[in-house]
Amino acid sequence: MTEPLQQGLADALAALRAGRDKDARQRLDRLRERWPADADVLQLSGMLLRKQGDQRGAAELFRQSLAARPAQPHVQHGLGNALLALGEREAARKAYEAALALAPDFLDARIALGECELADGAADAAVATLRSAVTAAPGNGRAWSSLGRALRTQGEHDEAIEALTRAAQLRPGHVGTLYNLAVALRLGGRPQDAALLLEECLRLRPGMYEASFVLGHCRQELGEIEAAIAAYRQAIAARPGSREAHDSLSRLLWQHGDSERYLESYGQALVRNPDDTPLLADLAAKLSQVGQVEQAVGILRDAIARGLETPEICYRLGQALATHKGPAREEAIAPLRKAALASPPDHGARYEWVRLLLEMGRLEEARDALQPLRDALPFDQQGIALDQLHRRLTGEEREPAAIHAERTVWSGVLAPPPGYADITQFNRDLAALLGQLHHHRQHPLDQTLRNGTQTVGELLDRREPLLRSLRAMLENAITDYIARMPDDESHPLFARKSAQFRFSGSWSVRLASEGHHLSHIHPAGWISSCYYVSVPDTIAQGEDDAGCLVLGRSNLDCGPADQVAQIVRPRPGLLALFPSYLYHGTVPFRSDQPRLTVAFDVVPA
Missing domain, CATH: 2.60.120.620 (q2cbj1_9rhob like domain)
Known part of the structure; x- marks a missing residue:
């Protein structure tokens, strides 16, 4: 590496680390004009783009750097991070694996691989990867924290609590680690201990949505109903469009006997954002559940008239219309079919469509509507139940229901x-x-x-x-x-x-x-x-x-x-x-x- 290039890279890196992004960009642009194919210039340019949120641009520069010099485990790691931020987990996993193939002791890449496996739903693989990380670096708090989250996913609550407790000791005051430990404590049957940690999270980071939301669960499990209501409302204040927070609050209010105000939070949120289609769909579903079907249908038809015809709006409209008796039920078929055939497909809408067809005696149509789900999800319990019912109605069941x-x-x-x-x-x-x-x-x-x-x-x-x-x-x-x-x-x-x-x-x-x-x-x-x-x-x-x-x-x-x-x-x-x-x-x-x-x-x- 020539001295001007070496000095230019050092200056650009110093600017980047000091937060002088504009200065870093100017220096890197000059370097790229003179050395457009240099692996280090490309890699550092990718780091700058990644820092500024341009993950796709960063990934492309990392790939160019690797093309110029393949044996760069740190660049493979950076590429994996950019791809993970883009949601391309399989490609990210391959990048982390490539980094480890080049440098088996690369701890950050090993932890990132485990986290990627966990995000992919491969909890067993994640636990194995992260166990090897904590064995190699028992003082690494991030490794222990990620292992705890993987164990929690497996349902190994006691081990998860131990791992996350170790992580919290190694990362004092780290809000994310405290939060994850609190979640593990709650799932492990210790809601009081979890609540104390969540309160600490909120002290360290006021307005933290996740902490308020899980605190609501803890307070509810402890029988502290008013405190649970307050926590859910605090979560909604932090994130007004949160479906899960509105749902948890409304469930709690209903079960606690407040059947008049239990949907109040939906109305307040929709005043601020009347085009929030997920909340509109949820509100309509809850109205249907208490028999206010016409009001639900009105909300959904109005949403469609305003150009908000999402698959979920169609699903909930079909579901509400399906509660009608007689010829009016026919009207439910079209929106359910439309939602079921949307991309990505809505399995709930397809099952509702099949159920309606079975009730209407349209058995051949029901079989054709159900079959794609039976093929795609052979062990799905709803699919099995409806398939067995269809076979019973058509006289094609494999064994009589009583023998089964x-x-x-x-x-x-x-x-x-x-x-x-x-x-x-x-x-x-x-x-x-x-x-x-x-x-x-x-x-x-x-x-x-x-x-x-x-x-x-x-x-x-x-x-x-x-x-x-x-x-x-x-x-x-x-x-x-x-x-x-x-x-x-x-x-x-x-x-x-x-x-x-x-x-x-x-x-x-x-x-x-x-x-x-x-x-x-x-x-x-x-x-x-x-x-x-x-x-x-x-x-x-x-x-x-x-x-x-x-x-x-x-x-x-x-x-x-x-x-x-x-x-x-x-x-x-x-x-x-x-x-x-x-x-x-x-x-x-x-x-x-x-x-x-x-x-x-x-x-x-």
Whole structure:
């Protein structure tokens, strides 16, 4: 390298590091005029563009630098960072891998590769990569923080907390690390500890949306309802268009009994931004859920008239129109089809379209509409449920519904954990604990529960000894249930047989008199469940089906072919396990005693 080039690069780099971007650009432009193909000039020019937000221009300059001199691991790393910022994760991963091939000890590239794998959903690969990073550099806070986030994604909450605690010690006052530790603590069943850290995040960074939002979850799980409402409102103030914050606030207000003001935040946000189509779609969906269908339709038609005809607006319009009876339902077909066929496709709209076609008896059209999703997502629980229903209606089912239920549904009374003489004593203590966790006054608006309440957060991730004992009991029963499955790759349940599993959701439901569940499936599961903690005597000893679990009949109006496959009579200590795609609901009952259950979903690990 000639002395003028070397000095010019040193001066440009010094200007860049000092924040004198204009000076750096002028110096680099002069260097590029004289040495247009020099790898270092190109690389430093790329660094400047990346700093200024031109990621695509930076990536192109990094590629030119590598073409001039291939063996530059730091430039491969810079290219990966630019590509990752552009959302091109596969290309970014290849760049990081190329950097490590040139320099196996390049720690920043190894950490970046792990973070890229995590963003791609490859949590196992990310954990392996990041474990190697912390082994190589145990004092690197970023490596520990990224490992903690990867472990958290795997559901390894205790390990995630340990890793993130180590990261926080190495990066004192680092808000991002404190926030990630707080999230891990909440998911690990420690909402009080999480709340304290989130308050610290907000002290260090006032107006931090993420901290306020998760703080709302923590306060709600702790039963501090007014504080949770305040936290969600603080999150909305920081990010007025946040769908998840509006949704969480409205859910909480509804379940806490404020059925008049629960949609207030949507109205306030839409006054400021009337063309926010995601919020318009969400508001319309919530209005439909409480029976205000015509108001929902009016909002959606007005949005379309104003040129806001997005696939989601069409989906929600079709969904609202589908609640009509008689010939008016036909009007729902067009917007649902339009949303379903949009690019990218809207799977929710396609399923709604299929359900409507099934109810209307247009079975051939329903099959054609469903098939693309069955091909693309063979283990999607909604797709399996609708496919089985379609086959039943057309007489093409592979086995009768009752036989299918007999092969896939199991129920039995569990043995008590150590320290308890019988399951009745254990359930008595469990019922007392669960009673403290039912903080709300009425059922969630968008679920099938009616006249009852549901806990928030992941129940089986909590740290109370009783819940840890319950989890162990359930894990043993699930293990036995899976072990009894035959090996059958053509079966919608058995094809996913795996000795390794994890909980994808867990909660408790308390039903009052006249309480029940509408028939439904669990889209996020593989195996679903109901464990009966306390059951009214009128149900356990009843002669009719009141309060019973009804399996097999859908929530659609498809005529006599859509029949019940099996009925399970609840009694305390009984656990029922069944496929998540199997329609199930409960029959209303009358009693002064509550019907208290724990439910969960399981997926292969």
